[in-house]
Amino acid sequence: MTAPVITTDRALAARSVSKAFGAVRALDDVDIVVHPGTVHALVGENGAGKSTLAKILAGIESADAGRMTFGGAAYAPRDRAEGKARGVNMVPQQLSLVGELSLVENFLLVGERRIARRGAARRLLTETLGRAGVSVDIDVPTASLSQAHRQLGEIVVALAEGATTLILDEPTASLGPVEVGGLFAHLRQLCDLGTAIVLITHRLDEVRAVADEVTVLSHGRRVHHGPARGLSANEVARLMVGELPDPAPRTPRPRGEAVLAAEAVSAASDTDSALHDVTLTLHAGEIVGVAGVAGSGQNTLLDVLSGIRRPSSGRLVFGDRTDPRAVELLRGGVAWIPEERSEGLVATMNLADTLALYDAAQGAAEPRAERGSRRERATTALAGFDVRPPVPTLAAGGLSGGNQQKLLAARELGRRWQGTTDGAPRAVLAYGPTQGLDLRAAQAIRDRLVDAAEAGAAVLVASHDLEEIRAIADRVVVLFSGRLVADLPADEATTERVGAAMAGLDADTEETT
Numbered sequence: 465m466t467a468p469v470i471t472t473d474r475a476l477a478a479r480s481v482s483k484a485f486g487a488v489r490a491l492d493d494v495d496i497v498v499h500p501g502t503v504h505a506l507v508g509e510n511g512a513g514k515s516t517l518a519k520i521l522a523g524i525e526s527a528d529a530g531r532m533t534f535g536g537a538a539y540a541p542r543d544r545a546e547g548k549a550r551g552v553n554m555v556p557q558q559l560s561l562v563g564e565l566s567l568v569e570n571f572l573l574v575g576e577r578r579i580a581r582r583g584a585a586r587r588l589l590t591e592t593l594g595r596a597g598v599s600v601d602i603d604v605p606t607a608s609l610s611q612a613h614r615q616l617g618e619i620v621v622a623l624a625e626g627a628t629t630l631i632l633d634e635p636t637a638s639l640g641p642v643e644v645g646g647l648f649a650h651l652r653q654l655c656d657l658g659t660a661i662v663l664i665t666h667r668l669d670e671v672r673a674v675a676d677e678v679t680v681l682s683h684g685r686r687v688h689h690g691p692a693r694g695l696s697a698n699e700v701a702r703l704m705v706g707e708l709p710d711p712a713p714r715t716p717r718p719r720g721e722a723v724l725a726a727e728a729v730s731a732a733s734d735t736d737s738a739l740h741d742v743t744l745t746l747h748a749g750e751i752v753g754v755a756g757v758a759g760s761g762q763n764t765l766l767d768v769l770s771g772i773r774r775p776s777s778g779r780l781v782f783g784d785r786t787d788p789r790a791v792e793l794l795r796g797g798v799a800w801i802p803e804e805r806s807e808g809l810v811a812t813m814n815l816a817d818t819l820a821l822y823d824a825a826q827g828a829a830e831p832r833a834e835r836g837s838r839r840e841r842a843t844t845a846l847a848g849f850d851v852r853p854p855v856p857t858l859a860a861g862g863l864s865g866g867n868q869q870k871l872l873a874a875r876e877l878g879r880r881w882q883g884t885t886d887g888a889p890r891a892v893l894a895y896g897p898t899q900g901l902d903l904r905a906a907q908a909i910r911d912r913l914v915d916a917a918e919a920g921a922a923v924l925v926a927s928h929d930l931e932e933i934r935a936i937a938d939r940v941v942v943l944f945s946g947r948l949v950a951d952l953p954a955d956e957a958t959t960e961r962v963g964a965a966m967a968g969l970d971a972d973t974e975e976t977t
């Protein structure tokens with residue numbers, strides 16, 4: 465890391481900022497000063513107020529109280545366009561690219577610089593991509609790009625728009641280590657050129673790897689601010705979420721019967737690698753981790769296993785059924801946590817209705833004895849998964865990103881599945897189930913996944929975070945370009961072996977030569 469150039473002349477400062485949403489006090493008298501040429505990490509537990517503060521800086525939300533200055537002069541953007549005009553741009557958690565349009569077309573659509581010609585837009589984007597050291601296809605509809613490439617594309621568009629203060633709201637939540645490394649290298653380059661970066665993240669290693677300064681929020685208040693250098697991972701963790709409980713102890717689980725299997729499956733995808741001849745059996749009581757760099761076919765695999773996508777050859781077997789439809793899998797107790805949480809949630813639907821969404825699809829009437837008020841049951845479920853605020857009438861879109869992720873987990877892992885004997889899911893398919901969660905919440909979800917396996921579910925967890933997979937998986941399989949290239953018991957799934965397989969190298973051959 466090069467020494468940051470800290471100057472105050474172009475600093476973006478917010479003083480005594482407060483913001484409430486109804487009864488929720490999202491920010492309470494918060495200060496932040498973002499200096500050019502530095503990365504300022506903004507951290508804190510889910511719902512602490514990070515995104516709200518970021519949106520106020522970018523002009524997307526307005527504060528109820530407080531004032532902002534930019535380069536010493538008053539800064540009070542009335543909307544996002546005014547923020548952008550001052551060079552302050554935010555890449556939100558939920559990406560805003562129009563899926564039908566390419567990156568070039570998206571850039572033409574939002575470009576505040578009024579770049580009207582496709583050729584000029586292409587050149588600027590290509591140049592920015594080159595500097596970022598990433599290759600993203602800028603001419604295909606962005607919906608056909610992987611989540612990681614859409615994320616990088618959105619950052620590149622903001623940079624090409626001329627952002628000098630770039631606010632990134634959890635940019636790495638869905639990126640793998642290689643992409644994170646590339647992104648950070650570019651962020652440091654931008655800093656050297658004087659760009660100010662606000663980085664919202666839950667990953668402590670990132671704070672230590674890339675940040676110059678850290679601001680910690682808790683319950684809408686600033687509880688710490690200072691240099692990142694010298695802070696230990698434990699100190700940052702403690703500041704963010706207090707003392708962490710130990711993970712639930714792992715008890716050895718016998719591997720049970722086959723629950724769900726892809727047999728010699730090939731399947732196409734518009735947004736991810738196609739699958740080629742993939743055979744994978746999920747057994748009761750077992751947690752299978754699926755590793756792979758972004759876009760290696762993990763989404764296609766989850767789509768096939770959840771019945772959303774029909775294989776072009778091969779078959780899906782669920783118990784005694786072959787090629788079941790998605791609704792049969794749902795009724796049979798297959799829980800599904802997709803990579804992109806917006807696929808599993810409806811922003812305008814309230815929390816109680818979100819939790820009860822599957823009841824109609826289950827097709828079975830609720831037993832009278834269990835028919836409590838939907839609202840009461842929702843309150844209990846929300847509290848059980850620590851969704852904040854646990855208000856059943858709130859719209860899902862009003863929750864912070866991490867709390868939306870908890871809501872999704874509450875619906876999938878916390879409901880009583882009516883098609884199963886004891887109400888527990890028979891299979892759980894989860895892609896990045898802890899993305900966007902603070903350390904405590906992430907651990908709680910991992911414990912829930914282990915609980916599900918202990919109750920007899922076949923659990924599949926796909927993630928770009930190898931440590932996450934290694935923390936809970938009994939077996940690790942690796943996808944590379946849509947092929948299953950490794951299948952290893954947990955104790956043999958070393959970082960070296962899994963990493964080599966993720967990169968398409970044959971680890972066994974490497975070891976013997």
Ligand SMILES: Nc1ncnc2c1ncn2[C@@H]1O[C@H](COP(=O)(O)OP(=O)(O)OP(=O)(O)O)[C@@H](O)[C@H]1O
Pocket residue numbers: 485488489490508509510511512513514515516517852853861862863864865866867900
């Ligand atoms: N549009 C909104 N309507 C109602 N409440 C909101 C809205 N936006 C934010 N909130 C509330 O404000 C609080 C702070 O939310 P914010 O999104 O800023 O948290 P965060 O620190 O970014 O969390 P996360 O890490 O989960 O993304 C939360 O309680 C959230 O529910």
